[in-house]
Amino acid sequence: MFKIVKYPDPILRKKALPVKEFGQQLADLVQEMGKLMYADDGVGLAAPQIGVRSSILIIGLGQGKFKAYINPEITFSSKDQATMEEGCLSLPGIFGYVSRPKKIHIKYQDLAGKVQKEKLKGFDAVIFQHEMDHLQGILFIDRTDKISKGQAELEKLKAKLNDKLKN
Ligand code: CO
Numbered sequence: 001m002f003k004i005v006k007y008p009d010p011i012l013r014k015k016a017l018p019v020k021e022f023g024q025q026l027a028d029l030v031q032e033m034g035k036l037m038y039a040d041d042g043v044g045l046a047a048p049q050i051g052v053r054s055s056i057l058i059i060g061l062g063q064g065k066f067k068a069y070i071n072p073e074i075t076f077s078s079k080d081q082a083t084m085e086e087g088c089l090s091l092p093g094i095f096g097y098v099s100r101p102k103k104i105h106i107k108y109q110d111l112a113g114k115v116q117k118e119k120l121k122g123f124d125a126v127i128f129q130h131e132m133d134h135l136q137g138i139l140f141i142d143r144t145d146k147i148s149k150g151q152a153e154l155e156k157l158k159a160k161l162n163d164k165l166k167n
Contacts, residue, residue, distance in 0.1 A: 002032050002050040004040060007091045007139065008161035011048050016055040016135040019070050022113035026056075030068045030111065033058050037066065042089045044127040046134030049090050057131035059124065069108040074132060075117075076105035084126050085148055086140045094154050096144030100129045 005011055019026065029052065037045040037060060047056040058066045080102040087095045103121045106128065110116050120128050130140060141147070147154060 002036060002052075004036055004089050005049055005051050008157055008164070009090075011051055011053065012090055012134070012139060013137040014048065014053055015137050016046070016048055016053050019054050019056060019109070022070070022109070022111065026070070027111055030056065030058060034064075034066045037089070038064055040089050044131045045089065046131045048134055055135050057128070057135065059127050059131070068111055069106070069128075070110065070113075072106055072108040072128075072132060072135070074104050074129070075107050077101035078103040082126070083145070086126070086130055086144070088130070088140055091139065091141065091154070094141070094147065094150035096140060096147040098140050098143045099145065100126060104128065
């Protein structure tokens with residue numbers, strides 16, 4: 001059974017590997033991601049967050065629906081930036097402000113392996129970039145200008161990580 005992996009689990013710091021096989025197993029995995037994301041009221045999720053080191057992310061469309069992006073890439077980022085408060089299912093209770101490009105163009109494969117392109121802006125662009133970061137082992141706490149909630153909790157987690165690294 002899969003579950004949401006929480007910081008400081010080391011898988012969250014690893015780069016995801018490309019998906020090469022498109023079939024039922026991939027479709028099932030994506031369904032599982034959707035279930036876990038909605039169970040925790042998330043708006044997006046990346047495969048490393050369920051302990052799977054594959055280049056897959058999903059974005060919620062509301063009412064239990066979501067869209068899967070396989071082997072996603074950002075092909076264009078606007079110079080224009082916007083700042084939003086972000087959170088993460090792998091860092092419960094912690095929020096912070098992150099500045100990111102307002103508009104992006106993306107390329108990805110769908111569940112059938114077909115290459116697709118899309119332009120994203122607003123909240124969708126923010127979620128996509130946040131999940132894209134997960135595939136590179138980057139977390140929003142690496143990019144935040146200011147933690148808005150959960151600073152004490154984050155420090156506790158970081159201390160826990162440092163203890164682990166020492167032992
Ligand atoms: Co996240």
